[in-house]
Amino acid sequence: MKRRNLLAAAAAGGIGAVLVASGANAGTIFADGSATAVANPALAADDTVEPQGGAGLFDVDLDQAGVSQSPDVVVTGDVSVLSEDWGF
């Protein structure tokens, strides 16, 4: 089967991109990537995505094990800001 990552995005999390409007009066719009992918032939080229469950779906996702889901926990990083050159 040929599908596209947008489907995985729906599984991975909120897929705001399939919404076609914003605002409280936008009506009932669901996040089913299937319909979107079928409508756009450009999205039909990649492989089917099947979720592993829990964390992210992709090989690039970090391991989510040990990430606290407690609202009482405050996570702090070891830096307050990343370098502006980060990513280049």
Place this chain on the structure above:
Amino acid sequence: MGTVAGMLAQARALLGTTEHPPGSNHNLITTWYGFDGAWCDMSISYEAAHSDNLSAMMGKFAYTVAHAQAFKNAGRWHYGLGGIRPGDVVFFDWSGGGSISGIDHVGLVEAVHSNGSITTLEGNTSDEFRRRVRSACIVGYGRPAYGDAKPMPSTDGMLRLNSTGNAVRKLQTNLNTVMKSGLTVDGQFGPLTQSAVIAFQKRYGLEPDGIYGPQSAAMMKAALAGKTTPIKPKPKPPTGTLAVDGQFGPATCAALQRALNRHGASLDVDGTMGPLTNRALQKYLGVSQDGIIGPVTVRALQKKVGATQDGDWGPDTTRRLQTKLNAGTF
């Protein structure tokens, strides 16, 4: 005007929020927003509205692309992770693209780590509000105009004519490696560097605008690895037997979709309960196929799996469903 700390406190308070019934997008956040839909950006709006930060957040949004564009229009957008801080609103494109139009998802940055990862607080991830650690598929971030907001970085994350600094040095080095450009690595983005960027963009099928942004950077990463197309995220393989834990997450949903396909549906196994999956389930259960999982559908499901038929899709219903899915008897 609210603060970063106030926004983060509101976001943490949402941890554990789920959907009722699972896959419905229905919860306190979507009820507050006004409709049951994808709720990642609704969560941001909810947190902002409850911490006096809604105007700082550019207003109320459900559509992530429009929200990112609003940050950009306000001069509060930055491509990539450079300069990111707690309180920033980070936008994702799961296809690995770098453009605002491809954005799929959004979260709030809680913490920044020196290895380039960030801790986020996200709505509608695995149909829950969860804390995540991310480093990939990030298009960029918006910095809300909190009362205590730090200044924006000095650039928008793009390298262009007259840019300077270490990022330009790295670009020049990479262009020399990939394109044999022969540039002097001086950290000055002058006409020669611009020409080299244009040549690189032409060779790899990018828009030859001479501006080096996330898409060009993704292509450069691929080129340095000897590839001719950007390295896209690859899906992980599905897991085997479901945990019978009463949690209706993506794995259970995917198993349900596979089962429905065995009964004649043609669903994409994406682990998300959208209208097509809902209708396929309703068809299998022999109830009206309106695409909305309400009490009638849930009762039919409960009858099918042997749960108490109270119309409320709770953990016991899911556990029984998981047991049947594992046994191949659903």
